[in-house]
Amino acid sequence: xxxxxxxxxxxxxxxxxxxxxxxxxxxxxxxxxxxxxxxxxxxxxxxxxxxxxxxxxxxxxxxxxxxxxxxxxxxxxxxxxxxxxxxxxxxxxxxxxxxxxxxxxxxxxxxxxxxxxxxxxxxxxxxxxxxxxxxxxxxxxxxxxxxxxxxxxxxxxxxxxxxxxxxxxxxxxxxxxxxxxxxxxxxxxxxxxxxxxxxxxxxxxxxxxxxxxxxxxxxxxxxxxxxxxxxxxxxxxxxxxxxxxxxxxxxxxxxxxxxxxxxxxxxxxxxxxxxxxxxxxxxxxxxxxxxxxxxxxxxxxxxxxxxxxxxxxxxxxxxxxxxxxxxxxxxxxxxxxxxxxxxxxxxxxxxxxxxxxxxx
Numbered sequence: 001x002x003x004x005x006x007x008x009x010x011x012x013x014x015x016x017x018x019x020x021x022x023x024x025x026x027x028x029x030x031x032x033x034x035x036x037x038x039x040x041x042x043x044x045x046x047x048x049x050x051x052x053x054x055x056x057x058x059x060x061x062x063x064x065x066x067x068x069x070x071x072x073x074x075x076x077x078x079x080x081x082x083x084x085x086x087x088x089x090x091x092x093x094x095x096x097x098x099x100x101x102x103x104x105x106x107x108x109x110x111x112x113x114x115x116x117x118x119x120x121x122x123x124x125x126x127x128x129x130x131x132x133x134x135x136x137x138x139x140x141x142x143x144x145x146x147x148x149x150x151x152x153x154x155x156x157x158x159x160x161x162x163x164x165x166x167x168x169x170x171x172x173x174x175x176x177x178x179x180x181x182x183x184x185x186x187x188x189x190x191x192x193x194x195x196x197x198x199x200x201x202x203x204x205x206x207x208x209x210x211x212x213x214x215x216x217x218x219x220x221x222x223x224x225x226x227x228x229x230x231x232x233x234x235x236x237x238x239x240x241x242x243x244x245x246x247x248x249x250x251x252x253x254x255x256x257x258x259x260x261x262x263x264x265x266x267x268x269x270x271x272x273x274x275x276x277x278x279x280x281x282x283x284x285x286x287x288x289x290x291x292x293x294x295x296x297x298x299x300x301x302x303x304x305x306x307x308x309x310x311x312x313x314x315x316x317x318x319x320x321x322x323x324x325x326x327x328x329x330x331x332x333x334x335x336x337x338x339x340x341x342x343x344x345x346x347x348x349x350x351x352x353x354x355x356x357x358x359x360x
Contacts, residue, residue: 137316
């Protein structure tokens with residue numbers, strides 16, 4: 001056993017500063033579950049509708065019980081998510097926070113992010129054992145909150161940016177999508193949010209989404225039928241490096257390339273499946289090429305997901321390249337170049353994503 005060496009000199013003020021910072025970390029960790037609770041019980045929606053409220057009123061408005069509502073409100077107030085008026089004893093959800101927690105049409109909508117994080121943490125004990133052996137833990141092995149939370153987090157951003165900004169940033173792609181007969185493959189489609197957004201915007205093109213997770217494909221099919229798009233949108237279970245079809249005009253991959261065990265194999269297969277004049281659009285998490293580029297709040301969250309979710313997913317598959325969530329443009333360029341592509345450009349970005357245009 002390695003002997004631990006205590007520093008000869010310790011700055012007590014720095015030590016206690018770190019202790020209290022760690023207490024804040026614990027509060028933030030617990031708040032992930034509290035936000036999911038508030039979302040699922042309708043607390044945020046009730047507060048947005050009612051204005052200033054009390055524990056008794058919130059409990060009545062949500063058909064829950066007052067002791068839980070009281071403690072939840074106090075925790076939210078301590079975390080500055082809601083405001084507390086000590087004179088009236090009322091709690092208020094600020095309008096900006098109401099948008100972030102209740103408006104699903106806003107790209108700032110956050111409950112899915114918290115749900116994804118909570119689901120990821122629920123499997124952390126199992127991930128620890130995989131770390132010891134070097135084994136992986138597949139996306140399909142995670143809880144439902146991971147799958148649903150992921151879709152709920154990314155869909156508002158796709159709604160806001162995909163059709164309005166990202167596709168128009170690709171050279172000549174939008175005119176193709178407006179033409180009858182254009183064929184699009186969405187690789188790693190999950191619940192099909194990205195596929196359906198494109199299909200609704202471009203009624204003359206046909207779309208097929210592929211994902212190796214059968215549960216996600218089942219949900220995507222149900223959503224396509226509910227949206228009335230089942231006649232020109234299909235969803236199939238298939239791995240990214242072996243999906244069917246060829247001569248696609250556009251292939252898309254949203255926040256999934258870094259999760260794949262063999263992204264080079266995927267790039268090679270996409271190149272074979274793409275028309276010579278086609279485009280592969282890859283959307284990846286926002287990241288720089290160097291660790292120091294990513295030492296910020298977004299990078300911190302993504303490195304956490306990378307450790308507990310994305311890297312284990314890659315290691316659970318053949319090759320297990322484990323790009324990591326913060327791979328950065330240079331590593332993505334290297335992957336697609338090895339796969340046979342010659343043109344690579346970053347064409348758009350948001351605080352959470354960057355968009356790459358890749359061509360033969």
